[in-house]
Amino acid sequence: MFRHALIVSLVALLAACGKGEPVEQSIRPAMVVQPQPATEMMDAYAGEVRARLEPELAFRIGGKVTKRLVEVGNHVRKDQPLAELDPQDVRLQLEAMRAQVAAAEANLQLVKAERDRYKTLLGRNLVSRSQYDNAENLYRSGMARLKQVKAEFEVASNQAGYAVLRASQDGVIARRMVEVGQVVAAGQSVFTLAVDGEREVSISLPEQAYERFKVGQPVAVELWSQPDQRYPGRIREISPSADAQSRTFAARVAFSAGEVPAELGQSARVFIAHNGAVPLSVPLSALSAEKGQPYVWVVDPKDSRLKRTAVRIGAYAENSVPVLDGLQAQDWVVAAGVQVLREGQQVRPVDRNNRTVKLAAKE
Known part of the structure; x- marks a missing residue:
């Protein structure tokens, strides 16, 4: 009885499946x-993602820092103010040069009038030629003096602008070496700017295997944030001298692929193959x-x-x-x-x- 019921149920099920839509x-x-x-045929070197261009930014004049307008990690635009020096000294110098320009202009007007008067008298034979030549030389000297103080005024005006340090390009502030109140000299590094654009990986190569590496050598780069993805790259540059403390050679690895999701400061590993095919x-x-x-x-x-x-x-x-x-x-x-x-x-x-x-x- 149970067997007969099972057979009937199976037949009904098959019939229902035959009439219905396929699942x-x-x-x-x-x-x-x-x-x-x-990886067994490759050496791995730890590295850090860096910008291709990392210029050191510095004031072109010395002075006391009164304002610091950015922090490490801030993204800045070209010509954006980053820090300011106390402008008091450069403003006083600018005012002094402005006064000298005014004095030179007044002197030039005086010697020009004197020259013109002697020129008229010379035409009437009332003064000698040497007297006129002396007035002409004073006029030319006055013109030269005005040109000189105007140039010095432009320099002083530029230096007043140099009291504000501005970003040379778009990028990210990677390092800061100054505090408010600090006195800096002209050319002293204040910020390191990681310029927007191409990214690289900075690694250190061991001294004992230095001969195996060369510029242009193909490598593979793995970001710690993407452990299952490797990007092709090449060694772009190798330092000609070893670091005095670590005895390793600094090297830069450039990505060969067009778009790589590498952010500044990310950790990475660079795989360099042994001799032969990998x-x-x-x-x-x-x-x-x-x-x-x-x-x-x-x-x-x-x-x-x-x-x-x-x-x-x-x-x-x-x-x-x-x-x-x-x-x-x-x-x-x-x-x-x-x-x-x-x-x-x-x-x-x-x-x-x-x-x-x-x-x-x-x-």
Whole structure:
């Protein structure tokens, strides 16, 4: 009786399924990564994100600092005031030069009138030629004196403007070396400005391996805020002399990619390959095998469907395995749950933070 009822129920269920609409299978998320250079074949150096240009800003005259208008971390615009000196001395100097200009102008009017009078008398033969020449020389001397004091007045006027330190370019105040009340000399560094634009990574290279590094050498940069993403770069410059205390050589690494989300002060790691080619690697959790043949699941960027791809691997590392053949750097590989996947299955690619990933190839 129970068997008969079960058969009838199954038949009814099948009939109902046949008449109803097909049930759409939900697209499951799949965590994906791109193959990265095998870290076992690379040296890693800690670094800090810095601006490409970091000019030291200083007053062009000396004096006592009366105002400091910005703090470290503030973003400033070109010509924005940053600090001010006590303007009393430069204002007095400017007033003194203004008075000298007025005196020179009055003197020039006097000697000009005298010259003109002697010129008229010379035409009537009432004065000698030498007397006229003396009046002419006094006039020319007065003109030269006026030109000189006007130039000195311009210098004093410029120095009055130099009492306000302004930003040379758009950027961020990276360092401050002055306090209100401090007396600074002309040219003494007051601020360090991190200019907007290109960012770099500052690293220190060990003395014992200095010969292995050269300008233009390709590297990979990993930001601590994005541990699963590496950006291509190159060594832009290497200091010719070692630091006196650390005995390391300062180097700057420039990003090769166009847009890199690197912010000032962020920590980073720079990976520099050993001599020879560096293979790609994938997480251990991305690898599976069948009949002794290892493979990974590669996601097609066109329709997000899976393709089983055979690979040739090297020696296992702690958390990853080098892939000697079968993958390209721009491929997207499923990094977890590979044992429940099947060929042609459509997935929704996500990263480790469950954010949807746009399957775009690396530049």
